[in-house]
Each structure stands twice: as C-alpha cells, then as structure tokens.
Amino acid sequence: MTTYDILKNANEAKDSVAILSAEQKNRALGLMVDALIADTDKILAANAEDMQAAKGKISDVMLDRLALTAERIRGMAQGLRDVAKLPDPVGAVLDDFTRPNGMRVKKVSVPLGVVAIIYESRPNVTSDAAALCLKSGNACVLRTGKEAHKSAESIVKAMRDGLKKAGVDERAVNLIEDASRASATELMTAVGLVDLLIPRGGKNLIQACVDNAKVPCIETGTGICHVFVDETCDFLKALNIIENAKCSRPSVCNAMEVLLVHEKIAPAFLPELWTRLVKKRAEKPVKLMLDEKAYGILGGRRNCEKAGENDFDTEFSDYKMAVKVVKDVKAAVAHISAHSTHHSDCILTENGKNAEYFAASVDSAAVYINVSTRFTDGGEFGLGCEMGISTQKLHARGPMGLKELTTYKYIVSGDGQIR
Numbered sequence: 001m002t003t004y005d006i007l008k009n010a011n012e013a014k015d016s017v018a019i020l021s022a023e024q025k026n027r028a029l030g031l032m033v034d035a036l037i038a039d040t041d042k043i044l045a046a047n048a049e050d051m052q053a054a055k056g057k058i059s060d061v062m063l064d065r066l067a068l069t070a071e072r073i074r075g076m077a078q079g080l081r082d083v084a085k086l087p088d089p090v091g092a093v094l095d096d097f098t099r100p101n102g103m104r105v106k107k108v109s110v111p112l113g114v115v116a117i118i119y120e121s122r123p124n125v126t127s128d129a130a131a132l133c134l135k136s137g138n139a140c141v142l143r144t145g146k147e148a149h150k151s152a153e154s155i156v157k158a159m160r161d162g163l164k165k166a167g168v169d170e171r172a173v174n175l176i177e178d179a180s181r182a183s184a185t186e187l188m189t190a191v192g193l194v195d196l197l198i199p200r201g202g203k204n205l206i207q208a209c210v211d212n213a214k215v216p217c218i219e220t221g222t223g224i225c226h227v228f229v230d231e232t233c234d235f236l237k238a239l240n241i242i243e244n245a246k247c248s249r250p251s252v253c254n255a256m257e258v259l260l261v262h263e264k265i266a267p268a269f270l271p272e273l274w275t276r277l278v279k280k281r282a283e284k285p286v287k288l289m290l291d292e293k294a295y296g297i298l299g300g301r302r303n304c305e306k307a308g309e310n311d312f313d314t315e316f317s318d319y320k321m322a323v324k325v326v327k328d329v330k331a332a333v334a335h336i337s338a339h340s341t342h343h344s345d346c347i348l349t350e351n352g353k354n355a356e357y358f359a360a361s362v363d364s365a366a367v368y369i370n371v372s373t374r375f376t377d378g379g380e381f382g383l384g385c386e387m388g389i390s391t392q393k394l395h396a397r398g399p400m401g402l403k404e405l406t407t408y409k410y411i412v413s414g415d416g417q418i419r
Contacts, residue, residue, distance in 0.1 A: 003186045006174050007141060007193040010114045013171035014139040018111045020168065022088035025135050029084040032162030033077045036127065039158040040073050046154035047123065054147045058121065061251040061318050066121040066148055076127040076155075079385040083131040086383070089402045090137040103414040109406045111137030113195035116187045117387065118143045118209065120201035123151040128378075128385040130159050130173045136405035139172045141194070143187060145201075146179035188213040198400070200388040203315060218396060220388035223253030223343040224315050225373045228332040228358065229269060230349035231262040237370065238269070238348040239276045245346070245372045246277065246286060251317045253389060254344050254376040258312055259323045260332045263293070266325045270297045277321075278303045286319045293325035312339050329354045333361045340364060342391040344373040365391055365398040 378386025
C-alpha cells in the first residue's frame with residue numbers, strides 16, 4: 001500500500017477514533033496488550049531477522065536499542081496498561097466562563113487528528129506511540145527505519161488484532177510500508193493529511209524534518225545533556241549520578257554527554273571520576289575527552305585524550321564523555337547556553353543559591369538538581385510513556401504524553417445573542 005493510501009485510511013478513521021469513550025479506548029488498549037503478549041514469539045522472530053540484517057551495519061549500542069526480548073515486550077505491554085490507567089485528556093474543560101451578554105464560552109481539549117511519527121531503530125516506540133495516540137483520540141501513522149521494520153510490522157499486526165477485537169477501526173494504527181527516504185519526505189509534505197509530525201531519532205532525522213516539513217512539526221530531543229559538578233557537591237552522590245546518567249543506557253537522548261567540573265574541586269574529583277568510570281568498568285569503560293585543564297589532571301591515563309574541536313557539541317550515544325573544568329556556576333551556565341540542545345541539564349551541589357541560579361538560568365526542557373538526567377522520560381514523569389522529548393517551546397515542551405497530543409477548541413453556547 002502506498003504512503004498516500006495509508007494516510008488516506010488514517011484520515012478516514014480519525015473521526016471515529018476522536019469520539020471513542022474512555023471506556024472504549026481502555027478496553028482496546030487492554031486487548032492490544034493481550035495481543036502483544038500472545039504474539040511474543042512472532043515478534044521476537046521478526047526482531048531476530050532485523051537484528052541479523054543489522055549486524056555489522058550499526059554499532060553495538062544501536063543494536064541494543066533494536067533488540068527485543070520477552071522481558072522488553074512485557075515492558076511494552078505494561079506501557080499500554082499504564083496509559084490505560086491515566087485520565088482521558090479528551091473533553092477536559094480547560095476554561096469555562098460566561099460573558100456579560102449571557103454567552104457561555106468553554107475551552108475544551110480535543111484530539112489533533114492524524115499524528116505521524118518518524119522514528120529509527122527502537123521497536124518499543126511503535127507500541128508507545130500507538131497507545132498514546134489512541135488514548136488521546138488520534139489516529140497514528142508510524143514510519144520506522146529499515147533496521148526495525150519487520151519488528152514494527154509484527155507489533156502493529158498484533159495491536160491491530162486487538163483493535164479489531166475491541167470493535168475499533170484498525171486504521172487507527174498504521175505503519176508505512178516504504179522504509180526509504182521518499183516516504184519520510186512524503187510525510188513531511190503531506191499537507192491536509194497530517195495534523196502533526198513528530199520525528200524521534202538522531203540529529204540528522206530531526207534536522208531534516210525541521211528543515212523540510214510543510215506540516216506542523218515538533219522538534220524532539222537531540223540530547224547533549226550536561227552535568228555540572230559544583231564545588232560543594234557530595235562526591236559519592238555525584239559519582240553515582242554521573243555513572244547512572246552516562247552508563248545506564250548511553251544510546252538514549254537523556255544520557256549525559258558533557259561533564260563540567262568546578263575548578264576548585266577538579267584536582268580531587270577528576271581522579272575519582274576516572275577510577276569510577278574507567279578503572280572500575282573493565283567491560284565497558286568510558287572514554288574521556290578532556291579540555292586543557294582536565295587533561296592536565298588526567299592526561300596519560302587509560303581512556304583519556306584531549307578533546308577535539310566538536311566534542312562539546314556531539315551526542316555520542318556511546319561510552320564517551322566530554323569533560324571541561326570551569327570557574328564557577330556562572331561559567332557552567334554560560335557553557336551550557338553556548339552548546340545546549342535544550343534537553344536535560346543537571347547541577348550537583350549542596351549550595352541552595354547555586355542550585356536556584358542554575359535552575360533559573362538554564363533554558364532546557366528539564367533541569368535537575370542532584371538527580372540523574374535519565375529521568376527525562378514520560379514513564380518516569382508519570383505520563384505512562386512518551387511520544388518523544390520536545391526541545392522547543394511552542395505547544396509542547398519536555399516529555400510528550402497524552403495532554404501534549406491534544407489541542408483545544410472553544411464551544412460557545414447562548415440563547416439567541418447577536419453582535
């Protein structure tokens with residue numbers, strides 16, 4: 001089926017999806033969960049084909065993002081259950097007032113319509129996106145990268161089986177069959193057929209959508225996430241947070257990429273950092289790219305090298321980290337302002353005033369005080385799951401959950417008023 005035909009089908013389905021009751025949507029989500037669990041072996045077989053085809057073509061870290069296990073499929077199913085438990089955002093009254101002439105004005109939350117999502121090699125995004133779109137009353141059109149296409153196809157088939165059993169139009173969830181760049185371009189330019197486009201992936205994909213989209217587009221997170229270690233930090237707490245932020249899953253957008261260290265503690269802190277991230281991590285040590293001052297402290301040690309020209313502007317998505325020594329919290333904020341992608345940035349400090357200054361001054365979707373950046377996630381924020389992390393300021397910012405997949409309209413009622 002052509003991309004145009006799929007978009008047309010989604011548009012034909014969107015009106016019936018928009019008026020589903022919360023009970024109908026939750027029942028459908030429950031049956032989608034059942035279908036995912038029942039089809040686990042089929043989904044794993046499809047994923048094994050994707051993994052085999054991708055080996056040697058993408059990095060080991062990216063292969064981990066592509067890989068599915070029975071446990072990960074159970075996690076996907078739990079994401080659907082979590083979305084079902086959340087309040088239905090559709091029909092929420094955002095404002096309600098009566099004008100002096102007796103005219104009543106209500107501002108009511110409504111679905112967007114057809115939401116298109118372009119994403120890369122993360123099969124779990126398929127179920128997250130479908131669940132969020134359905135619960136928010138939208139039809140979705142999913143376009144995954146070629147590396148994950150068989151996996152996504154199997155997941156979508158299971159979810160559509162659940163929709164059919166629930167009596168919901170299966171065209172509420174659609175997968176683009178063409179995994180070439182042409183289909184991505186077609187979605188970007190599908191004026192009148194796509195109400196919102198969400199790219200979820202690397203810098204090149206997001207920039208291509210921002211540059212070329214003729215439909216409304218949300219800019220989601222390239223994550224050059226910073227952690228600043230202030231002079232008053234608790235060393236053990238800081239090392240625990242840094243290791244989690246960098247190493248728990250380095251391929252995701254909320255993993256830290258840049259460490260900034262106050263100059264007063266750098267001589268003592270950086271050797272401890274090296275011990276934690278390099279010496280004690282025999283299997284997956286972190287490579288440290290160091291500015292001049294940091295290299296003066298750690299230069300000559302294993303996995304330490306001088307930072308290159310672009311290292312402070314790179315989303316490594318790997319066991320690599322750029323390190324810079326800065327004068328104070330103001331210098332840290334200045335560096336972040338110059339290099340930020342406005343995703344997630346953190347200060348590790350026991351000084352309340354420095355924490356307040358950092359939180360007020362850093363212009364990012366999520367700002368953390370003594371907390372790992374890895375929490376920038378719809379599930380961790382209590383949103384069930386997420387469509388992506390918006391790094392822009394209009395319509396949505398930060399993790400995009402159900403409310404961010406709605407817009408609103410005004411319903412005006414009266415008794416014959418004329419102007």
